[in-house]
Each structure stands twice: as C-alpha cells, then as structure tokens.
Amino acid sequence: MDWKKEWKPLLWIVAAFLALFYLPVGTLRFDRAISEALHLAKWYAREHVILCLIPAFFIAGAIGVFIKKESIMKYLGPKANKFLAYGVASVSGSILAVCSCTVLPLFSGIWRMGAGLGPASAFLYSGPAINVLAIILTARVLGLKIGVARAVGAVLFSIIIGLLMHFSFRKEEMEKANVQMTMPEAARPLWQNALFFFSLVAILVFANWGKPLESDGFFAAVHSVKWLITGIAALGLAMILIFWFHLPRWKVIAAAIPPLVLAFLFPGQPLLAFGVGVIGLSLVLSFDKGEAGEWFTSSWDFAKLILPLLIGGVLVAGVLLGRPGHEGLIPSSWVSAAVGGNSLLANFFAAISGAFMYFATLTEVPILQGLMGSGMGQGPALALLLAGPALSLPSMLVLRKVMGLKKTAVFIVLVVVLSTIAGFIFGKI
Numbered sequence: 001m002d003w004k005k006e007w008k009p010l011l012w013i014v015a016a017f018l019a020l021f022y023l024p025v026g027t028l029r030f031d032r033a034i035s036e037a038l039h040l041a042k043w044y045a046r047e048h049v050i051l052c053l054i055p056a057f058f059i060a061g062a063i064g065v066f067i068k069k070e071s072i073m074k075y076l077g078p079k080a081n082k083f084l085a086y087g088v089a090s091v092s093g094s095i096l097a098v099c100s101c102t103v104l105p106l107f108s109g110i111w112r113m114g115a116g117l118g119p120a121s122a123f124l125y126s127g128p129a130i131n132v133l134a135i136i137l138t139a140r141v142l143g144l145k146i147g148v149a150r151a152v153g154a155v156l157f158s159i160i161i162g163l164l165m166h167f168s169f170r171k172e173e174m175e176k177a178n179v180q181m182t183m184p185e186a187a188r189p190l191w192q193n194a195l196f197f198f199s200l201v202a203i204l205v206f207a208n209w210g211k212p213l214e215s216d217g218f219f220a221a222v223h224s225v226k227w228l229i230t231g232i233a234a235l236g237l238a239m240i241l242i243f244w245f246h247l248p249r250w251k252v253i254a255a256a257i258p259p260l261v262l263a264f265l266f267p268g269q270p271l272l273a274f275g276v277g278v279i280g281l282s283l284v285l286s287f288d289k290g291e292a293g294e295w296f297t298s299s300w301d302f303a304k305l306i307l308p309l310l311i312g313g314v315l316v317a318g319v320l321l322g323r324p325g326h327e328g329l330i331p332s333s334w335v336s337a338a339v340g341g342n343s344l345l346a347n348f349f350a351a352i353s354g355a356f357m358y359f360a361t362l363t364e365v366p367i368l369q370g371l372m373g374s375g376m377g378q379g380p381a382l383a384l385l386l387a388g389p390a391l392s393l394p395s396m397l398v399l400r401k402v403m404g405l406k407k408t409a410v411f412i413v414l415v416v417v418l419s420t421i422a423g424f425i426f427g428k429i
Helices: 003-021 028-066 069-076 082-096 103-112 117-129 132-142 144-168 170-178 190-207 218-224 226-243 249-265 270-286 291-321 332-338 344-356 364-373 378-387 393-403 405-428
Strands: none
Touching: 028 103, 028 190, 028 270, 028 291, 069 082, 069 117, 082 117, 082 144, 103 117, 103 291, 103 393, 117 144, 117 170, 117 405, 132 144, 132 364, 144 170, 144 378, 144 405, 190 226, 218 226, 226 249, 226 270, 249 270, 270 291, 291 344, 291 393, 332 344, 344 378, 344 393, 344 405, 364 378, 378 405, 393 405
16 A cells, blocks of 8 residues: 555544544533534524525626626726726625625626726625614714724725735736736627616615614615515516516516515515525526526526535534624633723734624624623724624635635735724724
C-alpha cells in the first residue's frame, strides 16, 4: 500500500471516529445546541426560503438572461462613472432591504454579468445594512442618536467598502474591464424589461414587508395590505409572461388558479398560496424551450450553488450561537460580558460576533435591546448594528464560493474593522 497517497483518507477516518467516540451526547448544553440548530434551520426554512430566497433566485436568474452585459458594464462595471456606479449600487441595495442571505443571489447575478467588484460590494453591503424600516425601528427602540449613527454609518460604509474592494483588486478589475464582452441585443424594449423586473422586485419586497411596532403610520398601512400588493404584482407578472414572453395562456392561467383558490380558502396562511404559486411558475417555465426556460435554468443554477451552503451555515450558526433568547454552545453571558464598556476590544468583539451571527431583517433590534439591558455599551451596539445585518456565517460560505477566498476575506475584514472603528468613535462622543 502506498501510504503517501492513503494517509489523508486515514486521517479523515480517524478524526471522524474520534469525534463520534467523544461526542458529548447527553450533556445539557450539547443537546440544547443541536436542538437550537434544528429550530433555527426550521425557522429559516419557513420564514426565508420560500418568501425571500426563491424570489431572489428568480431575480438573479432573470439578470443573467434578460440584462445585457453591456448595460451592467456601462453602469456598474470597473470603468463606469464612479459616482453613478456607487450611487446605483447603494440605492438599489437599500430599496430591496433584504437580509445578508437573500442579497447573495442578487449579488451573484450582477457579479457574473460583469459588474465591477467595487459597485457589486457596495450593493452587497447596502442591501441588508441600509434598511429604512430597520433604521427607523432602531431610532424608536434604541434611541435617536444610535439610529442616526446607524443610518449615516451604513450609507458611508457601502461606498467606502466598495471603493476599498476596488482598490485592493484594481489590477484584476482593470483586466476584467479590458475584456471585450458581447451579448445579443435584448428581444424586447427596455421599458418592458423594466416592468418585468419591477414586478419581480415588488413581489420580493412586499411579501417580506415586516410588521412595525406602531399600529398606525405608513409602514403599518403598507403591512396591512402587503399580500394584496404582492398579489397585484404577481398578476402583473402573469400578464407579462403571456403577452411579452408568449407563454401559452392556458398554462399561465392553470398555474395561477391554485394559489388564488388557496388564498381565498386559507387567508390566514399566505405562505401556502405563495409556495403553490412558486411551484406553478416553476413548472410553466421549466418546460418552455425558449427564453423563459433559460430563465428557469439560470435561477435553478443559483439555487443549487447557494442554498446548500446557506442551510449548512445556518445549522452551524445555530449550534454555536443558538437563536435569539436561546443559547447554543457559546453561553450568551460570555457575549454580554465581552461587549460591556466602550474599549476597542469590546467594539471588535461586538463587530466580529455580529459578523458571524445570522440576523433576519429587524431581529437585530430586540437582540441589541436585551444586550444593552445587560450592560452592552453604545459603541459596541453600533458596531454590531453595522456588521451584523451585512454578514453572517452562512453568507460567508456562499461568498467564498462565488468570488473566492481572498476577496471574501478582504470584504469580511473591511466590514469588521470599519464597524469596530465606527463603534469606538461613537462610544467616545
């Protein structure tokens, strides 16, 4: 036997055996951590996969099929006007207001189509971080001062991180920009494509519109009719598929009837109607031999790439950190003790902890409210607010697959370091 070739498999077998042999099954903390991981994965599957990720996959697939590379290069490419590129990236990210995982398919779509690393990174940060509702909630619950600091810091960070990412890999970016990219002309006018993407984005945004604390006001009014708006957007998408994509009318109608019936029969379970609608749309698109079929194939490719890594990351995050209000392997008292005061170390620990934790949209505010009640300083609170929503362990795993280890590491370091500095300065003011 050639042990030079076989020592690696042997090492893996021995390591797996020892891990199983000494597995602390039966101990309270370990069993609770496993339970928390499964609870977190279950919650993630119910709350984020159907409503957030699947619409994002369809949008990412549509970007790859229906948007010309020339358009991406013109507005977001390495040689695009910097003011325009970073303005478009930060504004588009803030409009979507998605979590760190949902933004990944969208980032992957524009990155693959030729967007510059700087604008793409600005979009990647701004999507989860610049959430208008979350910023308002932060100001209401945690105070106006920290709410304003979060808003200003998030906007500045999206631009600064994008510029620093571009500068760090400028040679590679210039080589990318110099490659001649040609794509066939779009089959339909720009305004039709704009309405098509508007319907997809509207479905994503309004299906995930969070319930505000206040029972009145604009956000509460929108939340009360969110599913009506989502349904209107879905109806608009169906009309587009029939008249502009030329899909058989009977197929689109057949796919639309079941979710409509379920919406009327079970008005309190919108997730059921939404899920059936997704299945119907997938079936209609997957059997098409034209551009609609290409759209589904592109979306499916993103799902295969991203979804397994996200679920695996959620399980690991659940084992280590648990859910809000529930502990994993790492005791929450350790976290509370480490982020007290306003030292540079406390801010760094808050930023790095936030970067690895998974925050669904708006959940960071009540978590921070509890930590601040346990003695967390104002500076570390801001550091966690700036780093937490933009990153998570699941998103890191996907980013490594999409843009490589080196670029992912630089992006993580920039987010953590800038959040630490901002928190430290804020705590001293």
